[in-house]
Amino acid sequence: MPLEFPGREDPLLDVRDLFISFGDNAAVRGLDFTIRRGETLALVGESGCGKSATALSLLRLLPPAGRVAGGSIRFEDRDILRLPENEMRRLRGGAISMVFQEPMTSLNPVLPIGRQITEAIRSHERVSARAARARAIELLNLVRIPEAHRRIDDYPHTLSGGMRQRVMIAMAVACRPRLLIADEPTTALDVTIQAQVLELLDRLRQDLSMGLLLITHDLGLVADWADRVVVMYAGRKCEEAPVETLLRAPLHPYTSGLMACSPKLASGLHFRQGRLPEIGGSVASAADVAGCLFAPRCASARDACHAVRPDAKPAGSRDHLLACPVHAPADYAIACC
């Protein structure tokens, strides 16, 4: 399928000023990002920064305790937050699909994988059982399950973690989604399998011209597979840039900190040569901060940082957004607030 929409101006998904709260605790506080057709956007941040909550909110699958407290989510021409539940159900697994973190437990243990895939197909499309089964075998071939026609009647417990994640991916792309959300798709897998799964996701993205939202805490993956990166901290965007720009010249102290912590990116680093750097403190310190949420952990924080919360603004180029007046280049709009 050719890329019909190169459109930069016509985003597939447009999230604006998203707020998500769990009870009185804010998980996401004013997040903006867009995904274009056929591109991979990586959402990066440490645990608890609101990545998964954001992903679930895109499908309106937040747990009962969580709710979207503000902002808008537009998918193509639809307002996700205002869609009636039956239309939302049609969207889930249809136009928008999700691959979850835990392949070991995300498949139903008492149903053969083939049946789970055919059900996913038949819940969205009117096809005969026979045709759905043929499609399921095709999908298993697509995700490179060896001997798909034989394995289709296997139960999940007979498959390895990597195979199960492939089956999950097969189910997710069964109805040719236009947006695929992958929430830490390889965190539970071996490093050797990680690359295979991401390669698969990337190939499917190209073949089906899907937008791919890759949620991860692993900057190594981002470097290899993403087009653009949004770095999140405590439910806010601190930096957004095309992946080459971000890796070459990160501006936000949190981004630089994350990259310094990543052994793969900090080349030549070995535990014998020195201690792996860390970012002191924890996300929890952002709970009751008036100014910049990262200020309590930031080495270069000034008095103003504790008073005013910076918004992400263009820094250097139009597609490089930064929420830090301290580390900004000269042309950054200093009078931001």
Add this chain to the structure above:
Amino acid sequence: MKSLGLFLRNPTGLAGSSLLLLVIVAALLAPVLFPGDPLDMATTPFIWPLQDPAFPLGSDSLGRDVLAGIVHGARVSVLIGFASTFVGVVIGTLVGACAGYFGGRLDDLLVRLMEVFQTFPPFLLIIVLVSIAEPSVATITAAIGIVSWPTVARLVRAEFRSLRERDFVLAARGLGYGAARIVFLEILPNAAAPIIVTTSVMVATAILNESALSFLGLGDPNLVSWGSMIGAGRDQLRTAWYLVALPGAALVITVLSLNLFGDGLNDALNPRARGR
């Protein structure tokens, strides 16, 4: 299929299912083996067992064939046992699944309802329900079913409460499945093992309840049942104890077979008991 193999290799399960099969075959073949009404007078009263080859288990105070009574009694026991359990399991599964999956106020409401039912001594409630209606197979089945559903409902609710938090349920919602589909096609198969095991014990309890009702003379008066045979033989307990002992033994064997069957099922279906 693997479970079936495990079940058949289990001596407990095999013994239970063989005995149960015997009872069911007797119930099915009763009209062929003993045509005619078992309540009709067939011979002289008080023939002891093993004295007359035509009546191997003897006759009662009215000259009715005891063996014919026991074989026909199996029909009533099996019919009411399975039918009332079916009623109880269907109601209990529906109520328990709704309460466990949806939670919240609906759960509160349904749990209170279960508790109301469980505050009554079950047998007393059966007697009350049967006395309100005419005693017949249908009303007795309904009464026992109505009394037994909270057991299933509590079990199913507990299973659903834990299963609904599992990742595959979230994944199913992520595929756009509706609540009914998730409850019946995704979660229920995962809760099937404990429900099936409980069912076998419920059948045994239902059979005992039916016998107790018949013993008290509250059963269907037109049908012979093990309970009514024991009740009728009670007066001759000192002179002809076999009139109580033989239907009693049939009852014991049936209930025992169901319990063994349930144990065998539990071993075969419960992955933690699989010890391998």
